[in-house]
Amino acid sequence: MVSKILKKTEVLRGFIQIPAESRLELIGNMHLPCPTMLNSEPARLDKYGRLWSPYLKDNFRLAED
Helix, strand or coil: CCCCCCCHHHHHHCEEECCHHHHHHHHCCCCCCEEEEECCEEEEECCCCEEECCCCCCCCCCCCC
């Protein structure tokens, strides 16, 4: 299992950057980019290890500094 705290850019733009140490576990030998699903919503996984989905865009509150 991989856990991560979303950064401001990720929340605003609608993607999750998969940590480098977890990419092999989550992506394996998949050919990228590829379509996928995130919480029953369409998403795509790009060659940089980012999971993009309209579901993520502005869907989370940002922590106040």
